Amino acid sequence: MLKLILINTNIDSGVFIMKSGSPLYRQIANQMKEEITKETWLKGEAIPTEAKLSKTYGVSRVTIRQAIKLLVQEGLLYKIQGSGTYVSDNKFEHNIYSLKGFTEEMHALNKPTRNKVLTFSLTKPDARIQQILGLEDGEEVFFVRRQRYVEETPLVVEDTYLPVKLFPDLSYELMEGSKYEYIEKVKQMNIKESFQEVLPLMPDEEIRSLLHLKESIPIIKVQLFSTLTDETTFEYTDIYFKSDEYKFTIVANRQL
Secondary structure (H helix, E strand, O other): OOOOOOOOEEOOOOEEOOOOOOOHHHHHHHHHHHHHHOOOOOOOOEOOOHHHHHHHHOOOHHHHHHHHHHHHHOOOEEEEOOOEEEEOOOOEEEEOOOOOOHHHHHHHOOOOEEEEEEEEEEEOOOHHHHHHHOOOOOOOEEEEEEEEEEOOEEEEEEEEEEEOOOOOOOOHHHHOOOHHHHHHHHOOOOEEEEEEEEEEEOOOHHHHHHOOOOOOOOEEEEEEEEEEOOOOEEEEEEEEEOOOOEEEEOOOOOOO
């Protein structure tokens, strides 16, 4: 079996000389790691395009994609659809145009999660939430407050209102798991879209305590409601994000 033996690496000349015993894409990935370590590529900034990297390293774009994929899996890079690939800045990412729940976002990063249910009760919603959920007078909702952890760190506090008529079997135990998994796999409902409003604010003392904030710093609140494919609004949720651990990404397309 033929093996290529590498003697030297010369990025400036646009030639990458392969070492034996390691896949080429892994060697390219290691070179990219050096760019991050040396801070040639700065945290939070976009890396060069695939075409430019292909020319720099003297390899195919397929190899570049494999190397980038590996570094994304390792958490050193992250992708924003329609924008590019960026150097991770050790913050968790919430893309407001991606309809993924907290559990799905963290599992994609191979981060263990758990939910602590602080409140689980039946209540009548106020007029605003009643209107958003399209409820008749007197109809009740489940109100659930959850503290959501990654590696024993509380990152999110979530207040959710779910119509009882849609989820009569909802339980405390179910809300310790994934809400969207329950809706899609147990209830066999198809989620269509979510409408979100992002608000920076100073947390009250209760939210500050639940997020384990040592000082009063601004946080991010997301107000959202989500619909099924039949246009039924099935939830209203307020989410409080720990801003020093989170970043938000938005992809905007210019319509000409």
